[in-house]
Amino acid sequence: MSGITGPRIILHCDLDAFYPSCEIKRNPSFAGKPLIVGADPKGGHGRGVVMSCSYEARKFGVRSGMPISQAYKLCPQGEYVRPDFELYGETSDRAMEVLRKFADKFEQTSIDEAYMDVSVRCKSFDEAIDHARKVKAELKTAEGLTVSVGVAPNKSIAKMASDMNKPDGLTTVKPEEVRTFLEPLSVNKISGVGKKTTEFLQEQGIQTIGQLSQIPAKKLTDWLGKGGVWLWGIANGIEEAPVEERGLRKSISVEQTFERDVQNKQVVLEALESLVQEVHERLLAERLRFRTVSIKVRFEGFQTFTREKTHTGYVDDQDVVREYVHHLFREFEKDRRRIRLVGAKLSDLKPAEGKQARLG
Ligand SMILES: [Mg+2]
Numbered sequence: 001m002s003g004i005t006g007p008r009i010i011l012h013c014d015l016d017a018f019y020p021s022c023e024i025k026r027n028p029s030f031a032g033k034p035l036i037v038g039a040d041p042k043g044g045h046g047r048g049v050v051m052s053c054s055y056e057a058r059k060f061g062v063r064s065g066m067p068i069s070q071a072y073k074l075c076p077q078g079e080y081v082r083p084d085f086e087l088y089g090e091t092s093d094r095a096m097e098v099l100r101k102f103a104d105k106f107e108q109t110s111i112d113e114a115y116m117d118v119s120v121r122c123k124s125f126d127e128a129i130d131h132a133r134k135v136k137a138e139l140k141t142a143e144g145l146t147v148s149v150g151v152a153p154n155k156s157i158a159k160m161a162s163d164m165n166k167p168d169g170l171t172t173v174k175p176e177e178v179r180t181f182l183e184p185l186s187v188n189k190i191s192g193v194g195k196k197t198t199e200f201l202q203e204q205g206i207q208t209i210g211q212l213s214q215i216p217a218k219k220l221t222d223w224l225g226k227g228g229v230w231l232w233g234i235a236n237g238i239e240e241a242p243v244e245e246r247g248l249r250k251s252i253s254v255e256q257t258f259e260r261d262v263q264n265k266q267v268v269l270e271a272l273e274s275l276v277q278e279v280h281e282r283l284l285a286e287r288l289r290f291r292t293v294s295i296k297v298r299f300e301g302f303q304t305f306t307r308e309k310t311h312t313g314y315v316d317d318q319d320v321v322r323e324y325v326h327h328l329f330r331e332f333e334k335d336r337r338r339i340r341l342v343g344a345k346l347s348d349l350k351p352a353e354g355k356q357a358r359l360g
Helices: 018-026 068-074 085-100 125-143 155-162 175-182 195-203 209-213 217-224 227-235 265-285 318-333 353-359
Strands: 010-015 035-038 050-053 079-081 105-110 113-117 147-152 170-172 251-262 288-299 304-315 339-347
Touching: 010 085, 010 125, 010 155, 018 035, 018 050, 018 085, 035 068, 050 068, 085 105, 085 113, 085 125, 085 265, 113 155, 125 147, 125 170, 147 155, 155 170, 155 175, 175 209, 195 217, 209 227, 217 227, 251 265, 251 288, 265 288, 265 318, 265 339, 288 318, 304 318, 304 339, 318 339
Parallel strands: 035 079, 147 170
Antiparallel strands: 010 113, 010 147, 035 050, 105 113, 251 339, 288 304, 288 339
């Protein structure tokens, strides 16, 4: 490739405690306090979980995804706020615009994370470290936000590195440091290695990425199929996946698996209500509109059905999601079989007005 004479250098940027940070920006009196964004701890609606919390709240043991009632027990003195996805979406758009200016190639992967390829503008890792410092300073000045940055020869290592020293971290893994960096890390530090794969690998006696790197690719493929080759590459520090500007996300889906197969339709309807709220929150967070709603219903014995319904125009109303989900579920309401899993999905997505104007 022309223009690149030095090493491949990738930055992964992860905005720190993003939702709480947006809230603190708007209301500085929250600064330094345990701040929890999520359901109302005193309200009894929905599933009620912590969506995100400040580092001060984490000191009390509060974590994202935790039931809000549990968070309240751990930290009754905390400040509890309901999420404001308009605010987070707008703040994210501006922060990403700042980051984009510092990249040769830019790939936003969520509301608060992005990869940047800086191989052309930085000829060495030392230059890239300086560059990362500038990125952090600029974001602080422009948006008052801190970001943790990983600097590495590829995306998977950059992502693990950005997670090492949060908040406000800057962690560099030079090519010659890749092996020593990866070796002691637990396999679940690899983005894309979930609970199931981690448990499976542990059953094979593999805890660390170092141990994983010793397993022949052939064996990993026998165990995990196609994903085995990918995993072998990651564990050995070999990953070529390019930083690519993403097209628009195609769908947003959420699922709930019941601990025990459920026959009581009231329980299923409650789960569907949580899914409606969750998928709608994600839609707003990503500043999108949708046209199609689908549901997934899996019965005991793994028989699975999906049904979908398309709206005439693009909307972002929670009521439309709810109405369509209920309409689609009606077909299964009288079914006597036990249900194992339900899911909801929004597709045919399009940017909400503000974002479209900015991208255009
Ligand atoms: Mg983050």
